[in-house]
Amino acid sequence: MQLLLLVLCAVNGGWMGANPNSAGALGVQQYLKKQGIDTPVINIPAALLTPEWLEAVLVDAILVGKLLSSPLTTSPRSSSTKPFTITASVVVTSRMANLFTHSAPKEEAKGYCLYPMGCRGPQTKANCGVVRWNHRRSWCVASGGPCIGCCTANPNDPGENWVETNTPFRARFRDLRIGGLVVQPEAIAWTLTGVVAAALVIHGFGMKKMGRTDGGADFEPIREWDKKHPSESIGQYDEEVLKGGK
Amino acid sequence: MARSVIDPVTRIEGHLRVEMEVENGVVSDAWVSGGCFRGMELVVKDRTPEDAAHIVQRICGVCPVSHSHAATIAAEKAYGITISNNARIIRNLIEGAQFLHSHILWFYTLAALDYVNPPERSEGKRRQRL
Numbered sequence: 001m002q003l004l005l006l007v008l009c010a011v012n013g014g015w016m017g018a019n020p021n022s023a024g025a026l027g028v029q030q031y032l033k034k035q036g037i038d039t040p041v042i043n044i045p046a047a048l049l050t051p052e053w054l055e056a057v058l059v060d061a062i063l064v065g066k067l068l069s070s071p072l073t074t075s076p077r078s079s080s081t082k083p084f085t086i087t088a089s090v091v092v093t094s095r096m097a098n099l100f101t102h103s104a105p106k107e108e109a110k111g112y113c114l115y116p117m118g119c120r121g122p123q124t125k126a127n128c129g130v131v132r133w134n135h136r137r138s139w140c141v142a143s144g145g146p147c148i149g150c151c152t153a154n155p156n157d158p159g160e161n162w163v164e165t166n167t168p169f170r171a172r173f174r175d176l177r178i179g180g181l182v183v184q185p186e187a188i189a190w191t192l193t194g195v196v197a198a199a200l201v202i203h204g205f206g207m208k209k210m211g212r213t214d215g216g217a218d219f220e221p222i223r224e225w226d227k228k229h230p231s232e233s234i235g236q237y238d239e240e241v242l243k244g245g246k
Numbered sequence: 247m248a249r250s251v252i253d254p255v256t257r258i259e260g261h262l263r264v265e266m267e268v269e270n271g272v273v274s275d276a277w278v279s280g281g282c283f284r285g286m287e288l289v290v291k292d293r294t295p296e297d298a299a300h301i302v303q304r305i306c307g308v309c310p311v312s313h314s315h316a317a318t319i320a321a322e323k324a325y326g327i328t329i330s331n332n333a334r335i336i337r338n339l340i341e342g343a344q345f346l347h348s349h350i351l352w353f354y355t356l357a358a359l360d361y362v363n364p365p366e367r368s369e370g371k372r373r374q375r376l
Contacts, residue, residue: 022285167297
């Protein structure tokens with residue numbers, strides 16, 4: 001028995017599964033695993049689905065018969081789920097970054113790229129760039145809207161949803177959520193730097209207190225070079241220095 | 247007095263539960279409640295208003311633009327932003343397009359089955375052909 005799932009929310013819980021997930025949303029795959037039901041699942045991770053995409057998967061499943069090897073299929077039966085790849089039969093997924101030339105040639109020629117505005121195109125696997133929307137009229141990036149990556153799904157981590165992964169949508173800087181805690185990468189960097197600096201300071205004071213810095217390193221009474229070239233010697237150290245040394 | 251419950255009410259956007267008290271074949275009292283909790287307010291919390299406008303679109307597949315619009319207006323009120331006239335016109339055009347889309351989608355996928363019975367229709371056609 002094959003299960004065909006259409007909408008993103010059924011794949012991984014969608015935005016409902018995002019932190020704090022107060023509704024306890026689960027993807028169907030997760031739910032089946034939780035219930036111990038062993039059924040292969042086809043995930044089509046699109047918050048909105050083009051008919052072309054659905055047809056492509058159906059053609060892949062029925063005519064080609066390579067359901068379990070298709071890129072968006074994950075099966076709880078086999079632990080090794082295949083990562084996203086482009087199948088030979090139907091191009092279901094492709095990297096949007098490679099498709100800018102087909103979608104917005106004018107803007108591409110001018111060198112416009114929405115990536116600095118937080119466009120998730122390069123890391124999102126969907127066929128929006130090829131198929132486009134509204135009878136192949138346009139799609140988000142072609143109309144100047146940075147992709148928010150609403151097709152995000154990870155076959156190896158069925159709980160990963162697009163809201164959790166991609167917010168804030170309009171920034172390349174992202175929230176890192178550890179449980180209920182929201183932290184920024186910069187905060188982690190500064191914390192680590194602070195910890196290292198504090199450790200060095202404490203280490204310094206400890207060394208001082210233990211007396212291991214007292215007097216410094218051993219002094220040599222006479223420089224090595226001076227020993228070899230007595231005629232060019234600049235003389236002995238001061239008495240004060242020698243007293244301090246050993 | 248009999249109690250009748252319809253849960254969930256289908257072919258609407260979301261899920262609804264209707265409880266009715268029926269007396270002698272007449273509904274004497276009724277309660278309607280939306281029982282599907284999704285936690286949108288809590289998901290949007292701690293995120294930027296820009297993100298909220300994108301997330302709240304997914305409340306409803308029939309009227310996504312309106313939710314985005316509402317979230318945008320709320321953010322603008324909070325920040326005290328006044329939009330330009332051109333922006334207002336563009337937004338209203340998008341909202342108008344959304345009206346069209348929403349009505350068509352609602353009629354053909356949600357409401358049409360109340361007015362049309364496909365099996366009956368096909369049977370009638372077969373009879374005609376015979």
